[in-house]
Amino acid sequence: MKYQKPKGTNDILPKETKKWQFVETTARNILEKYDFHEIRTPMFEHIEVITRAVGESTDIVTKEMYDFTDKGNRHITLRPEGTAPLVRSYVENKLFGPEHQNPFKGYYFGPMFRYERQQAGRYRQFHQLGVEVIGSQNPATDAEGILLALDFFKSLGVTHTKLVINSLGTRENRKAYRQALIDYLEPLKQELSDDSKRRLESNPLRVLDSKDKKDKVIVENAPSILDYLDEESGAFFEEVKSLLDALGVAYEIDHRMVRGLDYYNHTVFEIMSDAPGFKGAITTICAGGRYDGLVAEFGGPDTHNAGFGFALGMERILITMDAEGIEIPSKPEVDVYVIGIGEETNVQSLKLTQLARDNNLSAERDFLNRKLKAQFKSADKLGAKVALIIGGTELENQVVRVKNMTTGTEEEVSLSDIYQDFATIYETILSK
Numbered sequence: 001m002k003y004q005k006p007k008g009t010n011d012i013l014p015k016e017t018k019k020w021q022f023v024e025t026t027a028r029n030i031l032e033k034y035d036f037h038e039i040r041t042p043m044f045e046h047i048e049v050i051t052r053a054v055g056e057s058t059d060i061v062t063k064e065m066y067d068f069t070d071k072g073n074r075h076i077t078l079r080p081e082g083t084a085p086l087v088r089s090y091v092e093n094k095l096f097g098p099e100h101q102n103p104f105k106g107y108y109f110g111p112m113f114r115y116e117r118q119q120a121g122r123y124r125q126f127h128q129l130g131v132e133v134i135g136s137q138n139p140a141t142d143a144e145g146i147l148l149a150l151d152f153f154k155s156l157g158v159t160h161t162k163l164v165i166n167s168l169g170t171r172e173n174r175k176a177y178r179q180a181l182i183d184y185l186e187p188l189k190q191e192l193s194d195d196s197k198r199r200l201e202s203n204p205l206r207v208l209d210s211k212d213k214k215d216k217v218i219v220e221n222a223p224s225i226l227d228y229l230d231e232e233s234g235a236f237f238e239e240v241k242s243l244l245d246a247l248g249v250a251y252e253i254d255h256r257m258v259r260g261l262d263y264y265n266h267t268v269f270e271i272m273s274d275a276p277g278f279k280g281a282i283t284t285i286c287a288g289g290r291y292d293g294l295v296a297e298f299g300g301p302d303t304h305n306a307g308f309g310f311a312l313g314m315e316r317i318l319i320t321m322d323a324e325g326i327e328i329p330s331k332p333e334v335d336v337y338v339i340g341i342g343e344e345t346n347v348q349s350l351k352l353t354q355l356a357r358d359n360n361l362s363a364e365r366d367f368l369n370r371k372l373k374a375q376f377k378s379a380d381k382l383g384a385k386v387a388l389i390i391g392g393t394e395l396e397n398q399v400v401r402v403k404n405m406t407t408g409t410e411e412e413v414s415l416s417d418i419y420q421d422f423a424t425i426y427e428t429i430l431s432k
């Protein structure tokens with residue numbers, strides 16, 4: 001039998017993990033600048049945590065959960081997203097208490113699981129970098145979140161991005177809009193795709209998201225949710241827009257952008273990329289919005305009931321970076337390579353390699369008893385700055401050859417000297 005990874009998953013191999021680490025480090029540096037703190041929640045949750053927050057009739061809950069009953073008969077699901085777990089944790093750990101930062105500003109990295117149809121940039125295990133701010137009703141929080149996301153893309157060198165925003169108003173506004181949308185779509189029901197017919201019953205706002213060509217035409221003339229915002233919601237959206245304007249952020253407004261999770265209200269936004277890696281499709285690489293009310297749903301206090309956040313798809317960012325030809329800065333893999341010739345040098349080679357590591361340098365050696373030339377080749381490939389060469393004769397004479405791999409200068413040094421003052425010998429050869 002040939003074993004293969006499950007459909008929709010990826011093995012992230014060393015060449016790729018370098019890029020992941022670069023993206024993660026860039027993100028952590030920026031998050032620190034914005035005073036966000038990492039929070040790590042479990043990879044699985046009681047299913048109610050997700051259904052309650054994300055919504056019973058959403059695609060995620062109805063079709064995409066990796067859920068199961070565990071040996072203790074608990075209904076568990078792998079987390080499909082990070083907002084519900086974070087809010088659950090916020091309430092459970094009373095992060096609204098006076099000893100904690102208020103608003104709470106948390107971030108997370110990690111795998112999420114959704115049983116989705118595989119396509120370019122869509123996987124069943126994917127990774128998100130998510131950011132959540134809990135406890136601030138200030139529209140400046142929305143603007144700051146969007147600025148942070150844009151800052152992150154800028155730092156990575158990603159330029160093919162477009163910011164789209166919308167407002168969903170309050171729950172009541174949405175309810176009124178939902179009815180208006182049903183009234184508009186109902187007479188056209190027969191012309192809708194099967195998917196949209198179903199959604200019209202269960203979750204009519206999602207018809208606005210349909211990718212079907214005929215649906216798109218019908219949706220063109222649908223009423224706009226922005227006409228259903230009450231005065232306060234309208235003013236809030238105006239404030240978010242004017243803050244973005246004040247900071248010189250370019251955006252588009254799309255009144256049809258409703259997002260696929262039920263907890264949203266007021267501001268929602270997406271950052272899209274049309275990078276060629278997505279095969280002609282415009283893909284969302286970052287998405288989020290406001291979710292006032294979710295904290296109380298989880299039993300948290302009304303005083304801390306406002307939320308705003310977003311999540312970025314890591315795989316999609318990497319596809320975008322590749323498509324835009326962004327190179328990550330590369331550094332040599334090792335400082336020192338130890339070349340040992342003959343089995344009798346095995347112990348000394350290991351000792352010398354450890355010596356370099358003890359001096360805070362990265363080091364590698366040969367383990368395959370290869371010939372001198374092959375070992376030099378490995379040293380070059382790893383970008384070693386210095387090679388330490390030891391063969392039978394050197395061992396007998398208790399010396400080692402120290403070579404500057406850039407200039408070719410080589411010197412013989414006694415083993416006792418090198419063990420006594422490795423740092424000086426290393427620095428000296430580098431200057432020659």
Ligand code: HAM
Pocket residue numbers: 080081082083084114116121122123124125126127128130131132261284285286287288289290308309310311312313314315316
């Ligand atoms: P979401 O729109 O479901 O929102 O996902 C956010 C991002 O995760 C997407 O824009 C995309 O980049 C990535 N993503 C989602 N599904 C997949 C997939 N199957 N394969 C690859 N990438 C994917 C949320 O998850 C919300 N929790 C975001 C949020 C945080 N809202 C407020 N706070």
